[in-house]
Amino acid sequence: MGVKLLLDKAHVEGIRYFDVYRREGGYRSVEKALKEMTPDTIVEEVKKSGLRGRGGAGFPTGMKWSFIAKPEGVPRHLVCNADESEPGTFKDRYLMEFLPHLLIEGLIVSSFALGSNATYIYIRGEYAWIPDILEQAIEEARANGFLGKNILGTGFDCEIYVHRGAGAYICGEETALIESLEGKRGNPRIKPPFPAIKGAWDRPTVVNNVETLAAVVPIINMGGEEYAKIGVGKSTGTKLISACGNINKPGVYEIDMTISVEEFIYSDEYCGGIPNGKRLKACIPGGSSVPILPANLLLKTAKGETRYMNYESLSDGGFATGSMMGSGGFIVLDEDQCVVRNTYTLARFYRHESCGQCSPCREGTGWMEKILKAIDTGKGKMSDIDLLWDIQRRIEGNTICPLGDAAAWPVAAAIRHFRDEFEWHVLNPEESQRRNYGLAHYADAREVVA
Amino acid sequence: MSEQQLFKVTIDNITIEVAPGTSILEAARKIGGDVAPPAMCFYSKLKGSGGKCRTCLVEVSKGSEKDPRPMPKLVASCRTTVMDGMEVKNITSERVVDARAGVVEMLLINHPLDCPICDQAGECHLQDLSYEHGREGTRYEFQRRTFEKHDLGEYIQLHMTRCILCYRCVFTADQLTNKREHGILSRGDHAEIATYIEKSLDNDFIGNVIDVCPVGALTDRTFRFKNRVWFLKPVDAHRDCPTCSGQVTLWYRGDEVFRVTARKDEWGEVESLPDGTTAWICNTCRFDKKHTGDWVIEGPRKISRHSVISQGHYVGMHKPEETIEKVLHGRKPRLMMDIHSVSQVNQPNIDLSQIEGPAHSDDFNPALPKKD
Ligand SMILES: Cc1cc2nc3c(=O)[nH]c(=O)nc-3n(C[C@H](O)[C@H](O)[C@H](O)COP(=O)(O)O)c2cc1C
Ligand code: SF4
Ligand code: SF4
Ligand code: FES
Numbered sequence: 132m133g134v135k136l137l138l139d140k141a142h143v144e145g146i147r148y149f150d151v152y153r154r155e156g157g158y159r160s161v162e163k164a165l166k167e168m169t170p171d172t173i174v175e176e177v178k179k180s181g182l183r184g185r186g187g188a189g190f191p192t193g194m195k196w197s198f199i200a201k202p203e204g205v206p207r208h209l210v211c212n213a214d215e216s217e218p219g220t221f222k223d224r225y226l227m228e229f230l231p232h233l234l235i236e237g238l239i240v241s242s243f244a245l246g247s248n249a250t251y252i253y254i255r256g257e258y259a260w261i262p263d264i265l266e267q268a269i270e271e272a273r274a275n276g277f278l279g280k281n282i283l284g285t286g287f288d289c290e291i292y293v294h295r296g297a298g299a300y301i302c303g304e305e306t307a308l309i310e311s312l313e314g315k316r317g318n319p320r321i322k323p324p325f326p327a328i329k330g331a332w333d334r335p336t337v338v339n340n341v342e343t344l345a346a347v348v349p350i351i352n353m354g355g356e357e358y359a360k361i362g363v364g365k366s367t368g369t370k371l372i373s374a375c376g377n378i379n380k381p382g383v384y385e386i387d388m389t390i391s392v393e394e395f396i397y398s399d400e401y402c403g404g405i406p407n408g409k410r411l412k413a414c415i416p417g418g419s420s421v422p423i424l425p426a427n428l429l430l431k432t433a434k435g436e437t438r439y440m441n442y443e444s445l446s447d448g449g450f451a452t453g454s455m456m457g458s459g460g461f462i463v464l465d466e467d468q469c470v471v472r473n474t475y476t477l478a479r480f481y482r483h484e485s486c487g488q489c490s491p492c493r494e495g496t497g498w499m500e501k502i503l504k505a506i507d508t509g510k511g512k513m514s515d516i517d518l519l520w521d522i523q524r525r526i527e528g529n530t531i532c533p534l535g536d537a538a539a540w541p542v543a544a545a546i547r548h549f550r551d552e553f554e555w556h557v558l559n560p561e562e563s564q565r566r567n568y569g570l571a572h573y574a575d576a577r578e579v580v581a
Numbered sequence: 582m583s584e585q586q587l588f589k590v591t592i593d594n595i596t597i598e599v600a601p602g603t604s605i606l607e608a609a610r611k612i613g614g615d616v617a618p619p620a621m622c623f624y625s626k627l628k629g630s631g632g633k634c635r636t637c638l639v640e641v642s643k644g645s646e647k648d649p650r651p652m653p654k655l656v657a658s659c660r661t662t663v664m665d666g667m668e669v670k671n672i673t674s675e676r677v678v679d680a681r682a683g684v685v686e687m688l689l690i691n692h693p694l695d696c697p698i699c700d701q702a703g704e705c706h707l708q709d710l711s712y713e714h715g716r717e718g719t720r721y722e723f724q725r726r727t728f729e730k731h732d733l734g735e736y737i738q739l740h741m742t743r744c745i746l747c748y749r750c751v752f753t754a755d756q757l758t759n760k761r762e763h764g765i766l767s768r769g770d771h772a773e774i775a776t777y778i779e780k781s782l783d784n785d786f787i788g789n790v791i792d793v794c795p796v797g798a799l800t801d802r803t804f805r806f807k808n809r810v811w812f813l814k815p816v817d818a819h820r821d822c823p824t825c826s827g828q829v830t831l832w833y834r835g836d837e838v839f840r841v842t843a844r845k846d847e848w849g850e851v852e853s854l855p856d857g858t859t860a861w862i863c864n865t866c867r868f869d870k871k872h873t874g875d876w877v878i879e880g881p882r883k884i885s886r887h888s889v890i891s892q893g894h895y896v897g898m899h900k901p902e903e904t905i906e907k908v909l910h911g912r913k914p915r916l917m918m919d920i921h922s923v924s925q926v927n928q929p930n931i932d933l934s935q936i937e938g939p940a941h942s943d944d945f946n947p948a949l950p951k952k953d
Contacts, residue, residue: 299768301768316764316765321631321632321657321660482769482770483768483769484768484769485768485769485770486768486769486772487746487765487767487768487769487770487771487772488632488633488746488748489633489634489635490633490634490635490636490684490687490688490745490746491635491683491684491687493687493746493769493770493772494687494688494690494691494770495687496769496770497691497726497769497770498687498690498721498723501723518720524683525679525680525683525684525686525687526683528654528655529635529638529654529655529680529683529684530635531632531633531657
């Protein structure tokens with residue numbers, strides 16, 4: 132069994148409520164942080180922990196916190212990004228639903244570290260039942276003196292507000308989130324200025340993912356150095372992975388980042404293998420935006436080394452032969468799944484979610500969707516494959532926010548690794564409607580291992 | 582004022598000194614010519630504009646004197662400020678040329694290309710952009726997005742199908758008028774300009790959205806289908822207006838005023854007044870004062886933009902050699918048909934109606950073997 136720092140108490144009866152959570156050792160980090168530490172020493176601990184943002188980009192959290200501007204007399208804000216709308220990612224939902232106090236605890240400590248007296252949780256609109264859970268937890272924390280004025284008699288004031296989104300993936304992008312929080316249309320801002328200088332209401336703001344902020348709790352409790360000992364290299368601590376697709380046990384798993392991808396997929400502790408004796412075809416290891424990998428490159432890197440479930444190993448080989456840890460949405464495709472159809476589904480999502488500000492993303496996502504639909508329904512041409520490549524190439528890197536890249540990467544990776552499948556669709560328009568492409572050469576490495 | 586320290590910036594190998602805070606685009610405009618990147622959404626007079634269309638992307642090959650690292654991605658020159666010692670590549674960068682061609686292609690895939698019936702034709706920035714950076718064919722083979730036309734009040738028509746979502750009109754409505762009744766609905770390629778629940782735009786200054794719109798999405802209903810802009814003669818004029826500066830351009834054909842617009846500079850933006858404010862004009866001046874008698878005429882307006890409006894008045898143009906006269910041994914051609922007598926391919930005696938399908942040059946040149 133791997134180390135568990137976040138979900139270790141998830142199965143304790145009634146852990147959603149303050150009394151149980153407190154009895155199980157909850158809110159110790161708030162006492163420690165507010166009474167024994169200063170904002171600067173907390174930031175130092177988080178730096179030492181090596182914690183990286185769990186929202187997708189993996190940016191070191193301690194460093195991000197140290198960038199926040201502190202102009203005299205201007206309030207600062209911490210905003211918790213609970214918009215979680217990336218297809219395949221559902222770990223924050225689990226955490227908020229079952230361990231709301233863990234998030235609130237992390238938010239109080241982090242707010243203290245950043246000097247935020249008004250902290251916001253921006254939550255995905257479709258998570259309709261969770262704001263009630265969070266608001267109840269906030270009320271309980273306040274009733275017990277952990278929120279509100281003069282917390283634990285330390286003179287620190289903090290309020291946490293839950294703000295419901297209205298159902299737009301783009302509002303997970305931190306500057307779009309801020310716009311939306313301000314009551315405006317959720318268009319990403321043009322950076323610079325970065326939120327750490329000018330964020331919500333033009334005040335210095337830090338936006339962090341739910342899991343990132345929850346991880347602050349064990350970091351304060353055990354100390355940054357101890358936390359950094361878990362995991363490997365720059366992938367410290369534990370990571371929540373939401374696993375779905377063709378696996379026996381879909382769900383949210385907390386892993387320490389030393390296990391191999393193969394173990395994660397096949398071990399009974401995690402995904403429990405692929406149902407119905409099917410072979411593994413491909414996997415999108417970090418949420419819909421990251422490149423898809425065929426089975427052979429998923430389990431082993433291009434150099435033939437074992438691939439592990441951590442930031443460095445998953446991105447080994449760059450985009451040519453690797454992928455990304457992303458937000459930890461692990462989507463498994465077995466041999467019956469069609470990569471063309473899958474890519475089309477993703478393209479449809481990005482087209483629907485583009486905010487429409489920049490021309491390459493607004494127009495390019497729709498164009499890619501139409502071409503992919505044509506190929507998928509047997510109306511494609513050979514030249515369409517190169518055209519797709521050309522379109523994604525001209526979106527990537529040329530837009531305001533990374534949604535453009537996120538729309539381009541899945542298409543690029545699918546063509547890079549599964550070009551023959553696209554060609555097969557074009558050459559066999561009728562057959563491709565009836566059966567999936569043969570795939571012998573993407574064969575499962577498991578057959579070799581087992 | 583104390584001496585302000587200036588920043589040196591080099592764009593396409595031309596160095597210029599500008600005040601800190603200047604954007605790359607504005608620095609490039611100071612140099613002028615081809616060095617200035619095309620801008621479809623940025624509008625120097627509208628706060629917050631720019632960054633969206635991505636036509637002004639440039640490559641920063643050296644960040645600054647202090648931090649000479651190049652910027653990894655192309656940046657929007659309209660929203661990136663210069664640093665001292667910065668080096669920028671615009672048309673000298675292959676990456677920029679390629680990315681820009683991509684942006685133009687994207688802007689056109691859903692554009693109706695109905696220039697022949699569009700009032701904006703001839704002064705449309707999208708036309709200029711496509712001529713300069715576009716490709717001749719399209720690779721887009723799907724149905725184009727369309728919207729219904731809308732009349733936004735008495736004066737303005739919204740032709741959403743032509744809109745490139747530059748947001749200029751949104752900023753105009755927001756910054757010039759006192760109510761916010763104009764914005765964008767929906768997301769992505771289904772986003773559209775809209776007035777709040779189909780309210781008409783009736784503010785005194787709302788007509789300016791017509792001038793800021795780079796394409797024919799917002800047009801003047803009082804000018805609709807009345808004339809082509811290149812047949813009109815622009816003349817500067819003013820009147821004592823209680824609402825606005827009253828400084829306008831009148832567009833004449835013969836002695837009839839067909840339309841009134843604000844005065845635009847060489848970048849297609851409404852000019853600044855001597856006091857630094859922008860010479861926006863009010864609806865009365867724009868829509869109701871269409872008689873010469875309403876105005877004090879100043880004189881013909883120079884259009885420095887390389888637009889068809891300025892046909893016959895181009896500045897710094899190299900005329901091509903008069904090849905026709907050469908071919909005709911010094912004789913001026915009477916009719917284009919004259920050329921036939923000396924041309925290899927043309928056979929005036931061929932009856933076009935006898936040819937099946939579109940004519941091919943082979944049909945006119947019996948010397949070549951006929952194609953099937
Ligand atoms: C289109 C888009 C959607 C995003 N959605 C989310 C999201 O749902 N949740 C999240 O935590 N981060 C999301 N991000 C990343 C955020 O912009 C930001 O990087 C993150 O919240 C920072 O938190 P972290 O440093 O704790 O990871 C998204 C980014 C983009 C470009
Ligand atoms: S990349 Fe797409 S989602 Fe992001 S700002 Fe541009 S149009 Fe909007
Ligand atoms: S209507 Fe014109 S000004 Fe308004 S966003 Fe569209 S193109 Fe821009
Ligand atoms: S002019 Fe710079 S992005 Fe449009």
